[in-house]
Amino acid sequence: MQQFASDNYAGMCPEALAYLEKANGGHVPAYGEDPYTEEVCERFREIFKHDCEVFFVFNGTAANSLALSTYCKPYHSVICSEFAHIETDECGAPEFFSHGSKILTAAGEQGRLGYEGIASVVHKRSDVHYPKPKVVSVTQATELGTVYDVNQLRNVQRAAQDFDLKIHMDGARFANALAELKATPAEITHEVGVDVLCLGGTKNGLAVGDAVIFFNRDDAAEFDYRCKQSGQLASKMRFISAQWLGILENDAWLKYGEHANNCAIQLESELKKIDELELLFPRQANSVFVNLPEHVRNGLAAKGWRFYTFIGAGGVRLMCSWNTQPESITNFIRDLKGLL
């Protein structure tokens, strides 16, 4: 039974699996000195139209935490939305990897940060008794299923420039944002001042393995040591990089992002037709947030549906994935209507 709980419930996409199988032949050097890793890094440089440095780690928590700890000394702080994954769902990983950097949440709209929210956190304190802001972190697409358009990213960039902050982008669902925005990867990253992008592979159809992409090579110095020391250097790295080769080829990653978005559009459209329900945020990526009465939530659970009751914003999150099937949506809506 397909689910709307998380895009982590889906398996590997065929392209990733095929490349993993293909990479399995013969002996190759370990720790990233294999030809697959070299090739995929080159591909990323083409895709981002930039001489970026690319590293592969095992998951998004590690990607975000390691990227942040590159910029943050223990007495620094990171500004993000109160809904940001680094604040709400990483069990203190950024604090752990950075050895104490504090996460400071800023107000924003629909999961996004804006200039004013960032400014108000920065202006709150400027003495040694409080951690010094060093990075602003944006999630693209956001945890509320919205995306930052280029103008909104430029506002973040302006704040970062004014307050001497680095920009970290949590791109766990970057492909979904790209699909929505019809933008190029460059336009929503280094061209708007993003210093480092944590690019999610797992939610995009891989079994394991996210990428950390530094747009300034100096920032990436010694990041290989950082990965190794924190248990994030894969010995058989080819099995991660090959999967990436699979989904980058023929733009499969974008195709899957678009597919998941389209499923969410269909789901939203069906939900909107139901008068009793209230949708919480504008759908812009692959998730829909809706308020469901308790008996409906329980009824759906009894029928085997799993979903997250969204922390801190109320309602239920319905997440579509790279392989969500139309009939799953139909079935879900049918079961839902039957409970109203």
Place this chain on the structure above:
Amino acid sequence: MQQFASDNYAGMCPEALAYLEKANGGHVPAYGEDPYTEEVCERFREIFKHDCEVFFVFNGTAANSLALSTYCKPYHSVICSEFAHIETDECGAPEFFSHGSKILTAAGEQGRLGYEGIASVVHKRSDVHYPKPKVVSVTQATELGTVYDVNQLRNVQRAAQDFDLKIHMDGARFANALAELKATPAEITHEVGVDVLCLGGTKNGLAVGDAVIFFNRDDAAEFDYRCKQSGQLASKMRFISAQWLGILENDAWLKYGEHANNCAIQLESELKKIDELELLFPRQANSVFVNLPEHVRNGLAAKGWRFYTFIGAGGVRLMCSWNTQPESITNFIRDLKGLL
């Protein structure tokens, strides 16, 4: 071209790949709440004949560091061989995860720790100005290609009891040790006082994923939080646990361990026939250490052979893997002889 540099150069074994493919059907819950993970944990409890707690992490560095940090507060220390991977090849990961625990190396023979070596480190200091020993760490098979037999492990156990230490076993090549000893997993772990085993999957034929096995359930309390916070909780955990199911079925893991050992036996046998060469340690697992003159090392490298020049003990390490082929050995010996 097959290599003797590292067992990490080999790919996935067929059993692991087959199970990974099999696990790819459908949506399943993330973060280890899937049926594959449940099943493989049960299999481990059967294999070890013990009600152990099992966790999966991404690699051996993380497994060792997280296991050690479970027992060690920052002011504690870990006693190990000077050749131990945690001392020589993890870039300070144990210190990083434990927030400062010091690694104290003890003298031993052929890569093993004995009672006297442990005792002499413990007796060196007992004041607050020096980290307090808390764990003794043994590697099975050792980094020098030897193994601890049951009696040798009992000596370690006796030291651990006398000095109030926990026992950590780095089992990156545990299957090779089992194959050599003709022992059961229980006999060389919890029956000789091992508290936690870090069981290597990668070197045993997986693409990624080592297991941490606690033999005392109390020690495992909240280890799931520890994994999550340190970026070691796989969202699509099924792709790790399924691979384990593959190699545990029909004792494939032991079969591969034995195969690698047999290749090392053959390699050692051929090397012994060459008068000019000196073998460094008794072969007991899947590696052979030999002194090679510089021009021979360079000549082999020129022909495309890769191997490690072993740090701290001199000579060259030749490592066989789950899929080393007899003709690779033949070719290597032929090329080597041609250079003498």
Place this chain on the structure above:
Amino acid sequence: MQQFASDNYAGMCPEALAYLEKANGGHVPAYGEDPYTEEVCERFREIFKHDCEVFFVFNGTAANSLALSTYCKPYHSVICSEFAHIETDECGAPEFFSHGSKILTAAGEQGRLGYEGIASVVHKRSDVHYPKPKVVSVTQATELGTVYDVNQLRNVQRAAQDFDLKIHMDGARFANALAELKATPAEITHEVGVDVLCLGGTKNGLAVGDAVIFFNRDDAAEFDYRCKQSGQLASKMRFISAQWLGILENDAWLKYGEHANNCAIQLESELKKIDELELLFPRQANSVFVNLPEHVRNGLAAKGWRFYTFIGAGGVRLMCSWNTQPESITNFIRDLKGLL
């Protein structure tokens, strides 16, 4: 010119200085194995009517952070008021010492935590993706100049019992709270479930040196190592412990706490007479919070008065100390009135 900015602006009280001078004779063992330290620990056991373990560290930030890190593993969290010093004024020290424990702020009234506030934080999450609450921290007197009475502390205790939390008390101004409550030290600490008290010495008239008092001896095991490793073990410890002997003798510490409170009472009384001003919280310890118009704040600053504009709650904090003089209050009120 005396100030109302902080009780840290005042110097050493005569009793502390006299004992420091007295302790200066001769050679004594270092690191706390001197007779002064032994004696003062015994005195604390009498004062608290409890077989407690006492340690001395250099300041309150270290005391709080080390006490919290005793209970918290990196993936744990600490619940406190949004105004708590550990949240607002220690630059991430608790996160640093604990290697990542997150501070979770709970709603409360007038700087205090209550059962409901604690419960709502605990109930917010119970999955491994969010740090697990382990300690509730109360400040006595609070950062808003209020105190917890015994009943209010019992509510905290009830929550701690219900949710399996340890209780940490930041007693930077513990003597002021005692003076206000007319309670014994035992009644507001171990008798209401406090596990560890960080007892401020600096604000009470010492030059340097706060005490960490564990009411359960097991909790204190190896705390000496923790202090040493974190740079908080004084080599010439006698110079801290002797100062404590000075202020504990003849209840000087309580006398000074009462004096500071009385000054705040006088200050509050004078401010209340000024119609234009609004007092922010009920005065219960040695500080008064008042809203002052900007031109008044600037005018007072121009006359040399220093004070904190209180972060996060508005207004100005006026803090009295162990040696605040009545004429300072008179002068301040006179200057203030002249500006209205």
Place this chain on the structure above:
Amino acid sequence: MQQFASDNYAGMCPEALAYLEKANGGHVPAYGEDPYTEEVCERFREIFKHDCEVFFVFNGTAANSLALSTYCKPYHSVICSEFAHIETDECGAPEFFSHGSKILTAAGEQGRLGYEGIASVVHKRSDVHYPKPKVVSVTQATELGTVYDVNQLRNVQRAAQDFDLKIHMDGARFANALAELKATPAEITHEVGVDVLCLGGTKNGLAVGDAVIFFNRDDAAEFDYRCKQSGQLASKMRFISAQWLGILENDAWLKYGEHANNCAIQLESELKKIDELELLFPRQANSVFVNLPEHVRNGLAAKGWRFYTFIGAGGVRLMCSWNTQPESITNFIRDLKGLL
């Protein structure tokens, strides 16, 4: 009874006490914004003939650890002598503050590091599986009672330049080294490439408080945050800085360093006259190392003498302090002779 166990057994020198008393008048700003702190920083700049940045922390362990963590990321390493205090007597503090940096010990002579020892550690490894050397740490005077002369420091500087290392000097007994060398502070610090000096105050006659002196202002950026977060920012800082003013005035610090050295000279001279005894290292500062038979050590202990049996080098360390009295030496020698 005076002792030769540690220069920490001695109290405060009169100059430090007098200035502490003098600084006790009136209210002054906290956290180092007082006039005493400003003045003493200026004095240091004169003494070192350099525009250095000066910070005060509570002890040498913190000074060393914070200075090292300024340069070291967690995956870096520090090269020092096997006898260095940071390796042997700080309970893992450097690893704790730096979040995992490894201490690598290099061979040297009589407690000093030389070019070859540093080079051999650097050349041992250069891959990401081992921490990257970043700092070389020298102790002046060394833990074996010897000093580095200018030429020996230049050798260290040459190694630091060749291998891109920063130079940290642990100056717990810097005044003793100065007295021995008849050098200026500048000549044995920034003029030979020292980047940061941790200058011991406690062993030089203070009650508490060591200085961290950065010779490159850029290195000191945000060090105030680092001190605050790690519990090393004194609220009543004047009581540390005033003591320093006391001992810097009229070169009291140097006078005391010389006095302690002279006592050690006398002690060495007396010990040399005793045929049965073997002196271990050339005396160059304020300590003497001698082999004493077990019954003599026990006999001296029975008479109330305390001293350290030196870890790792054998023998007994006899340490003279700023206030060692000639009759103490006479008495010690008399008791010692009586036991032979």
